[in-house]
Amino acid sequence: MRIDLxxxxxIVGERKTFDLSLDFSDEEYNGEHPFQMPVKVSGQIENxxxxxxxxxxxxxxxxxxCDRCMGEFERAYDFSFQHVLVRKLNTDNDEYVVCEDSQLDLDELVRADLFLELPSKVLCTEDCxxxxxxxxxxxxxxxxxxEKKSIDPRLEVLGKLLE
Incomplete structure (x- = not known):
């Protein structure tokens, strides 16, 4: 969704709200396609x-x-984000989102923020x-x-030194 800003x-004091659903079912994460339901996005832009x-x-x-037990599970997420929007930028600064021609590609920004926030290691429970x-x-x-006390065959020689 492109938003004209x-x-x-x-206009100072101007505000725009949005509420939409995005289909990320084709997106890949950890070698899977885990987005089986739409992503709900709601927010506002204000001056x-x-x-x-x-x-x-x-x-x-x-x-x-799960990365440890390979069990399948569902997990709900709820993230919040905020950005400062600018028309142009004179320096390299990651704190601002540049909206060329006063247009914001909200879908792409949501996708980038969402994937940066997801954990790199996925566990079904913390104590898996x-x-x-x-x-x-x-x-x-x-x-x-x-037998819980198995020795790595590469380190077996070191165990013989202790005998």
Missing amino acids: RQLFD KAQVVRLFFSVKFVLNLH KGLCGQCGRNLNFDSCEC
Whole structure:
């Protein structure tokens, strides 16, 4: 969604609100397509004292696989963002969003903010025990009888020094 900001840049006190749903079902994250439901975006853009600010929040649910136990789970997210919008910029500064021709590509900005906020490691729970390295059993639901004190074959020689 492209938003025309000419009026917002020119008139102090001007405000524009928005409420939309974005389809990110084709987006890939951690090798999956976890956006099975639309991403809800709501917010406003306002000109206060000739500073144009964008405030928005995103709400969505991801269908993911845990990085430790490979179990499938859903997690709801709710993020809030804010940006200062400018028509042009004379220096390299990441704090501002440049709106060329007073146009804002809201979809692309939401996509970038959302993906930067997502965690790089996805766990079903903070205390996920993962899978047994020997038998592959999910340790969150079962215990296994595997010998816990296995030595990495590359380090076996060092163990002989202690004998």
